[in-house]
Amino acid sequence: MSTFVTKELDAPPPAVLVSGVDKVFGNRKKQVQALTGIDLTIQAGEFVSLIGPSGCGKSTLMRIIADLDTATTGTVEVFGKSAQQARLDQDYGIAFQQAGLLPWRTVGQNIALPLELHGVPHADRVRRVEELVSLVGLAEFRDRYPDELSGGMQQRVAIARSLAERPKLLLMDEPFGALDEMTRERMQAELVRITSQTGAAVVFVTHSIPEAVFLSDRVVVMSPRPGQIKEILDIPFGDERPDLLRESPEFFERVTAVREALHGVPVERANER
Amino acid sequence: MNLAAERTLKIISPIVVGVLLIAVWQVYAEFLQGRNALIPSPTQIIADFVEHLGIILSHTWITAGNALIGLIVGAILAIVLAALAAWLKVIDWMAAPIVAAIAVVPIVALTPIFNAMYGASSQFGRQAIAGIAAFVPVFINVLRGLKQTKPVQRDLFRAYSASGAQTFRRLTLPTALPYLMTGIRIASSVAVISALVAEYFGGPSDGLGTKIATVAKSGDQAFAWAFVFAAIGVGLVFFLATLLLEWLVTRRRGT
Numbered sequence: 144m145s146t147f148v149t150k151e152l153d154a155p156p157p158a159v160l161v162s163g164v165d166k167v168f169g170n171r172k173k174q175v176q177a178l179t180g181i182d183l184t185i186q187a188g189e190f191v192s193l194i195g196p197s198g199c200g201k202s203t204l205m206r207i208i209a210d211l212d213t214a215t216t217g218t219v220e221v222f223g224k225s226a227q228q229a230r231l232d233q234d235y236g237i238a239f240q241q242a243g244l245l246p247w248r249t250v251g252q253n254i255a256l257p258l259e260l261h262g263v264p265h266a267d268r269v270r271r272v273e274e275l276v277s278l279v280g281l282a283e284f285r286d287r288y289p290d291e292l293s294g295g296m297q298q299r300v301a302i303a304r305s306l307a308e309r310p311k312l313l314l315m316d317e318p319f320g321a322l323d324e325m326t327r328e329r330m331q332a333e334l335v336r337i338t339s340q341t342g343a344a345v346v347f348v349t350h351s352i353p354e355a356v357f358l359s360d361r362v363v364v365m366s367p368r369p370g371q372i373k374e375i376l377d378i379p380f381g382d383e384r385p386d387l388l389r390e391s392p393e394f395f396e397r398v399t400a401v402r403e404a405l406h407g408v409p410v411e412r413a414n415e416r
Numbered sequence: 417m418n419l420a421a422e423r424t425l426k427i428i429s430p431i432v433v434g435v436l437l438i439a440v441w442q443v444y445a446e447f448l449q450g451r452n453a454l455i456p457s458p459t460q461i462i463a464d465f466v467e468h469l470g471i472i473l474s475h476t477w478i479t480a481g482n483a484l485i486g487l488i489v490g491a492i493l494a495i496v497l498a499a500l501a502a503w504l505k506v507i508d509w510m511a512a513p514i515v516a517a518i519a520v521v522p523i524v525a526l527t528p529i530f531n532a533m534y535g536a537s538s539q540f541g542r543q544a545i546a547g548i549a550a551f552v553p554v555f556i557n558v559l560r561g562l563k564q565t566k567p568v569q570r571d572l573f574r575a576y577s578a579s580g581a582q583t584f585r586r587l588t589l590p591t592a593l594p595y596l597m598t599g600i601r602i603a604s605s606v607a608v609i610s611a612l613v614a615e616y617f618g619g620p621s622d623g624l625g626t627k628i629a630t631v632a633k634s635g636d637q638a639f640a641w642a643f644v645f646a647a648i649g650v651g652l653v654f655f656l657a658t659l660l661l662e663w664l665v666t667r668r669r670g671t
Contacts, residue, residue, distance in 0.1 A: 211571055230577055237575045243568035247590050256586070257576045 147214035156223030158312050159185040159208055164217035166203055166370075176369035177203045181217070183363065185344055192347045192355035192362045194401065200370025201348045202316050208346060209237055209314050221312065233261060233405040235312040236305035236343075240320040242297040251276065251285040254304045261274065261308070265355065275303040278337065295326035299333075306337065313338070313345045319354065322355045328386070331357055352405070356397045357384060364404040374404040472646050479624040480650045482539055483611035486546025487604055487654075493547070494554035494603075495596065498556035502562035502588075515555055523549045523610055527617040534619075542614040542623070549610035550603035554596070561595025562588055597662035604654040610650040612647055624650070 157195055166178040175269050179202040185191045193201040206212040210230040214326055221229035229235060236257075244253045249274045258268045276282045278332050279299040298318060305313060319327045331354060338345055355362045359378050366373045378397055380388060445457035456464075465472065501508035523545050529632050530541030565587055573583045615625025624647045632640040 209575055211574060231577065233577065234573075237572070239568050241516065241566070241568045243566065243572050245569070245587070245590065247593075260573075260576050260578050260582055262585070 154298070155187060156220070157184050158187045158189065158222060159183065159346065160218075160220040160223075161208065162218050162240075164204070164207060164214040164219060166200065166207065166212070167215045178207075178214075179369040179371050181370075181372060183375075185346060187344055188342050190310050190338060190345045190347065190358055190360045192349055192359040193365060194349055194352065194355045194362055194368055195365030195373075195405065196350070199365040199367040201365050204365075205314050205316050205346055205348050209235065229312075232358075233257070233308055234310060235314050236308065236310035237314045238298075238301045238305040238316070238318045240317040242289070242294075242301040243301055244297055246289050249286050249288055250281060250292070250300050252414065253289065253300055254307055256304060257307050271307060275306060278306070279303045279333065295322050295330065296328065298322060302330075302334070302337075306341065306343075309341065311343055313347075315345065316348045316349075317326045317350070320349070327354070328389075332384070332386060334358065335382075352398050352401045353389065353394075356387060356394060356401060362401050364401060366405075376400055376404060454637070455658055456641055460638040461641045461645065464638045465645065468639065468642065472642060475622055475624050475627050476644070476646045476650060478539070478622045479611055479615065479647070480608075480624070480653075482542045482606075482614075483546050483608045483650065483654065485543045486548075486611060486653070487550045487600075487607040489543070490547035490550030490607065491554045491600055491603060494551045495558055498555050498558035500564060508559070511555075515552065517546060519552045519556075524613045524617065527614045527619075529621045530614075531617060536618070536620055539620060541619055542611055545614040546607040546611040549597070550607040553602040553606060554599035557595045557599030558592060561592030564591050564595070594662075594666045597658075597665050601655070601658040601662055604658040605651060608647075608651045608654050612650075 161181050161183040164178055165176070168175045176295070181204060182190075183204075191380040193204060195201050203212060203222070207214050208221065208226060210219075210226040219226040222234055224232070224234070228261050245256070248256070254272050254275050255268045258271060263271070272285065273282075276285045279302060281296060281299055281303070284292060284296065289300070292300070298321070302318060305315070319330050322330065335343075335358060345358075347358060356378055362376045362378060363372055364374045364376065365371065376397070441532070442458050443457075445455050449455060497507075497511060501511050526548075526618075527541065527545055530544055535543045568586055570583075571589055612623075612625040615623040616629050620626070621630075624643050628640055628643045628647070631643060
C-alpha cells in the first residue's frame with residue numbers, strides 16, 4: 144500500500160484527466176447526446192486545442208472541465224482533484240468568446256476582480272494588475288472603461304484577467320473568435336509567448352484550423368452527433384512559434400492533416416501513415 | 417453652425433418661448449379678456465405669491481413631505497420585494513398579479529377610503545397613496561434590472577467560485593443600479609402627482625392640493641394660481657433631484 148502511494152505521489156498528476164465522459168442534455172422527452180465516451184489526458188504545461196464543427200461538443204467538454212456543466216457519466220480530474228474541487232480551489236483561469244467585462248469597472252479593476260473575490264490584499268492586487276496590463280500591452284489603458292476599448296483590447300483584458308491568479312491551467316473558449324484576422328494573429332503570437340512564460344497548460348476551443356495548429360502541442364479533432372473525439376494529432380513545433388512558422392511547408396502539412404481529420408481522411412492517406 | 421452656438425441656442429430657445437408665452441398671457445389677461453376676467457395676469461400671480469410666501473411655503477412642505485415619505489418608503493418596499501421576487505420565482509409569481517392590479521387601478525381612487533380610515537388629522541392616507549404609486553415603477557424596473565446579468569458574466573463568477581453575496585454585490589446589484597435609478601426618477605413624479613391629487617379628496621385641511629381646491633372655489637384666481645405654481649415647483653425639484661441622482665450614480669459606466 145505505502146509503496147503504491149509513494150509511486151503515485153512521485154508522478155505529478157496530469158493537468159486534466161477526462162475518462163469515459165458522456166453528456167446528455169434535455170429532459171426525458173427530448174434528449175440530445177452532446178458527448179459520448181470522451182477520454183483525454185492533458186499533461187501539465189501542454190497546449191491542447193479542441194476543434195470541430197458546431198455542435199461537436201467542444202465547448203461543452205471545456206465547460207465540464209471548468210465545472211460549469213457536469214458530466215452525465217464518467218469522471219473529470221483536474222490536477223488529481225475533482226473538477227468541482229479544482230474550481231473551488233481556483234486551479235484554472237478562464238476566458239470566453241465574449242470578454243464579459245463589467246462595464247462599471249476600469250480595465251485594472253476588471254483584471255483585479257478574481258483577486259478581489261479571493262481576498263488578495265489591495266497592495267498585492269495593484270502590483271499584480273500592473274504586471275498584467277503590461278503583459279497584454281494595455282499599460283496606458285489601466286484606468287479606462289471597457290466601452291472605451293476596441294474588441295481586441297477588451298479580449299486582451301479578459302485574457303489578463305484569466306491569468307491574474309497565475310493558474311497552471313487555462314481554459315479558453317474561442318477567445319479570439321470575434322476578432323478580425325490581423326488582431327487575431329497578433330493575439331495568437333501573444334498567447335504563445337504568455338503560455339511559454341507561465342508554463343500553464345491550456346485547453347483551447349476553436350474552429351479555426353490554422354489557429355489550432357499554430358498554438359497547439361496537440362490538436363483534438365471532434366465530430367458531432369454525438370460529440371466524439373475523432374482523432375488526436377501531434378504538432379511537434381516546440382515552444383517557440385515565430386510568425387514565419389505560418390508560412391512554412393511543415394505548418395501547411397499540419398493544417399492539411401487537421402483538415403483531413405475533420406472532413407474524413409482519404410483511405411490511401413490513412414494507409415500511408 | 418458650430419457646436420458652441422448650437423449648445424447656446426439649445427439653452428436659449430426654451431427660455432425665449434417661456435418669456436414669449438408669459439408676455440402673451442400678460443397682454444391677454446390685462447387688456448383683451450374684458451370685464452369678467454377669468455384669468456389673472458402673471459404679475460398678479462407673482463404679487464400674490466410674494467405676498468403670501470409664508471403660507472404657500474408651509475403648504476408646500478406638507479405636500480412635498482408627503483410625496484417624499486411616500487417615495488422613500490414605496491421605493492424601499494419595491495426594492496426589497498423585487499429582490500425577493502428575483503431570488504425566488506414563487507414570490508415573483510405571487511407578486512405579479514398584485515403589482516399588475518396596482519399598476520392599472522388609479523391609486524387616487526383609494527383616497528376617500530383612506531381618508532375615512534385615518535381621519536382628517538392624519539397625513540398617513542396621502543403618504544400611503546404616494547407610496548403605493550411610487551412602488552410600481554420602482555418594482556418593475558428593479559425586477560427587470562436584477563435579471564439583466566449576462567450568461568458569460570454569471571459563468572465567470574461561478575468559475576471564480578464567488579459566493580452568492582459576492583455575486584450579488586459585485587455583479588447583480590451594479591447591473592440593476594441604472595434600472596433602479598430610472599424607476600426612482602419615474603416614481604418621483606408619480607409620487608408628487610399622487611400626493612397632490614390625493615388632497616383634492618379630503619383629509620386634513622392643509623397641503624397644496626387642498627389649498628388650490630378651496631382658494632379656487634372662493635374665487636381668488638390669482639392666489640389659486642400661486643399655489644399651482646408652487647405645485648409645479650415641487651414636481652420640478654423632485655424630477656431634477658432624481659435626475660441628478662441618476663447621473664451621479666450612472667456616469668461612471670458604459671452602456
